[in-house]
Amino acid sequence: MKPALDRGSLALGAYVYTVLAFVIIPLVIIIPMSFGQNDHLEFPPSGFTLKWYAEYFTSRGWRNATWLSIQVAFLTAICATLIGTAATYAMVRGRGQLASLFQILLIGPIIVPHIALAVGLYLFFQTIGLSGTVPGFVLAHTVLALPFVVFTTAAALGKVDANFEAAAMSCGATRWTAFRLITLPLILPSVVSSAFFAFIISFDEPVVSFFLSGVRQKTLPRRMFEDIEQNLTPVIPAIATLLIVLSVAILLGAYAMRSRARS
Amino acid sequence: MNVNYPSDKVQAAGAAVRIRRLEKRFQSVIAVDGVDIDVSAGEFLALLGPSGSGKTTILMSVAGFEFPTSGSISVGTEDLTYVPANKRNLGMVFQNYTLFPHMSVLDNVAFPLKMRGVPKAERYARAEEALATVRLAGYGSRHPNQLSGGQQQRVALARAIVYRPRVLLMDEPLSALDKNLREEMQLEIKRLHAELGITVIFVTHDQSEALTMADRVAVLKDGRIQQIGPSRELYERPANLFTAGFIGEMNFINVTAEGSGGNISVLLPSGERWQLPASAAVEPLTGCQKAVLAVRPERLQLGDAHNGFTFRVKVDDVVYAGSASLLIGTLPDSTEIRARLPGASDLSALALGSTAVFTIPKEAILLYPGAAQ
Incomplete structure (x- = not known):
């Protein structure tokens, strides 16, 4: 016999679906809006056109911004993953008493408001001439992405027996060889998935980019904010839709990586 | 290499x-x-x-x-x-x-x-x-x-x-x-x-x-x-x-020992006095001092075997374990004594609370200076 639905489980169900709706509705609204024919944002959209997508792909300004963001995100992914993995290794395996201080510093960028970090980096980069340059963006974004790399790889590294490396060393491997041949392959799926995260975090980052962008060097989110202030055409939902597709693809990739690691 | x-x-x-x-x-x-x-x-x-x-x-x-x-x-x-x-x-x-x-x-x-x-x-x-x-x-x-x-x-x-x-x-x-x-x-x-x-x-x-x-x-x-x-x-x-207590099982009895010539005389808590060969002392004894008498549980023999010292133990528990039986008892001063008896031993007389007589062969006794916890 099927048990009767009680009020508690009804309320829980309603709550869960409300939360899901709040998460999904913006996506459901933004995607149709990108196909609207009118020059201004409207919902529900009227007509159907791909011209906003065409504008995005043909406009020089959008292309430049996108290319800059891709460069920055790619380099950030590499830097954050290299530094983050090395730092995580020191944190998880190191015997030093500084480990906990180290941990706080590494996850600091999550706690510090981005605006504070942005202002600080802006003033600093202005004086040393890094503002508006690719290395400047990469440095700043690496700081923001590091905590996510550290969290992801620390979880994976914690599950790898530290004695594996000791065993490899007793077999004649140097510490570096032991890490490269034993530990790294075992945590690689998490390292790759943390690189994906770092990429998204950089690609999507508006606050620090707002401060660091120059007249010509603008990242995609910075350019989008500019367009929202000045034009607010459906090219914004068109780009948003493309970004959603990209993010979902990357997240699925990261998920596939991690489930491979688990099996 | x-x-x-x-x-x-x-x-x-x-x-x-x-x-x-x-x-x-x-x-x-x-x-x-x-x-x-x-x-x-x-x-x-x-x-x-x-x-x-x-x-x-x-x-x-x-x-x-x-x-x-x-x-x-x-x-x-x-x-x-x-x-x-x-x-x-x-x-x-x-x-x-x-x-x-x-x-x-x-x-x-x-x-x-x-x-x-x-x-x-x-x-x-x-x-x-x-x-x-x-x-x-x-x-x-x-x-x-x-x-x-x-x-x-x-x-x-x-x-x-x-x-x-x-x-x-x-x-x-x-x-x-x-x-x-x-x-x-x-x-x-x-x-x-x-x-x-x-x-x-x-x-x-x-x-x-x-x-x-x-x-x-x-x-x-x-x-x-x-x-x-x-x-x-x-x-x-x-x-x-430490080793005596760490390796295997061992009975410890606190005694007072006195060495003289080739013999050692120990005074048991019960007031009895045993004469041990000098070889029983693992470390040489000097004069009259506190010592611990140690003996393995499997070296204790039930009854008077006429090859060592006899003493009385109050039976607290008998655990049958096939090849051997474990007897747990106490001396009059409540020191715990364990004895491992061959499986075929006749244990019918060992009612709980009764008193049993055991023999310790002379060569099974070891003597250490100090006191057991």
């Missing part, structure tokens, strides 16, 4: 290990406190002690994973005290197998040879050979997670011996296995030791494992060696009260 193996491997494969005044401090904690051990070539030495006794730290210092605060370690003629672990050429087996999970069994066993630059064909051939030595021929293509715990530990053993190290170090290698498997592996390791003639240093907290496997056992407590010697010596004539 520049070691030439004569045709008779059993003679010369092992190397002597010398540990001199080894000391290791972790901040204020002294883990190893001035330990000297000489392991001769081809010997099987067990390091036995409770946790925190320093046995693992000693092994890790030999392996190169800990560097001593002072003292020296040499293998053969080479001083290895501060040589990195990967340059020591010692075989090592860890407690939790530590097989590399992303490699096949064959690649695991071939790993040390790969690190030594042995060409692929040769290293696989030698890895197969090592697998055959641990009776796992044909398992090479499997992955470690497809093997049982015992098989995994045998693969770890094959990996440790594949490049013919002169010394094999084992850190509680059997403690993760269940009892039957453990006994099987004990025999397997003994067989390998005899076959390869390799020097083995084996850390364990399981005394029966140490006593059955090793040529000599070093008993450790608080970073110091309490006694080092063959199993039989350790069991039959423990050098001090």
Whole structure:
């Protein structure tokens, strides 16, 4: 016999679906809006056109911004993953008493408001001439992405027996060889998935980019904010839709990586 | 390794290990406190002690994973005290197998040879050979997670011996296995030791494992060696009260002892006085002093056997266990006494609360200065 639905489980169900709706509705609204024919944002959209997508792909300004963001995100992914993995290794395996201080510093960028970090980096980069340059963006974004790399790889590294490396060393491997041949392959799926995260975090980052962008060097989110202030055409939902597709693809990739690691 | 193996491997494969005044401090904690051990070539030495006794730290210092605060370690003629672990050429087996999970069994066993630059064909051939030595021929293509715990530990053993190290170090290698498997592996390791003639240093907290496997056992407590010697010596004539209580079961009775000439006179709590031969005293006695009389439970005989001293015990419990029965009783001053009686003994007279007469043969008595807790 099927048990009767009680009020508690009804309320829980309603709550869960409300939360899901709040998460999904913006996506459901933004995607149709990108196909609207009118020059201004409207919902529900009227007509159907791909011209906003065409504008995005043909406009020089959008292309430049996108290319800059891709460069920055790619380099950030590499830097954050290299530094983050090395730092995580020191944190998880190191015997030093500084480990906990180290941990706080590494996850600091999550706690510090981005605006504070942005202002600080802006003033600093202005004086040393890094503002508006690719290395400047990469440095700043690496700081923001590091905590996510550290969290992801620390979880994976914690599950790898530290004695594996000791065993490899007793077999004649140097510490570096032991890490490269034993530990790294075992945590690689998490390292790759943390690189994906770092990429998204950089690609999507508006606050620090707002401060660091120059007249010509603008990242995609910075350019989008500019367009929202000045034009607010459906090219914004068109780009948003493309970004959603990209993010979902990357997240699925990261998920596939991690489930491979688990099996 | 520049070691030439004569045709008779059993003679010369092992190397002597010398540990001199080894000391290791972790901040204020002294883990190893001035330990000297000489392991001769081809010997099987067990390091036995409770946790925190320093046995693992000693092994890790030999392996190169800990560097001593002072003292020296040499293998053969080479001083290895501060040589990195990967340059020591010692075989090592860890407690939790530590097989590399992303490699096949064959690649695991071939790993040390790969690190030594042995060409692929040769290293696989030698890895197969090592697998055959641990009776796992044909398992090479499997992955470690497809093997049982015992098989995994045998693969770890094959990996440790594949490049013919002169010394094999084992850190509680059997403690993760269940009892039957453990006994099987004990025999397997003994067989390998005899076959390869390799020097083995084996850390364990399981005394029966140490006593059955090793040529000599070093008993450790608080970073110091309490006694080092063959199993039989350790069991039959423990050098001090700690070893006497740590190895096997022991009855302790606090007495007052007085040495005179070739004889020792002890005053029991009951007021009785026994005359013991001088050989009973493990350490020489001086004048009249507090001492502990020690005797193994299986040396006590039920009834008056006319070959030693008799005493009375109030029976508190009798536990039947097939091959032997355990009797737990108390002396008049409430000292606990245990006796292990052969399974076939007639225990019908031993009602709980009744008094039984036991005999201690003279030669079964050991006497230590001090007092039992």
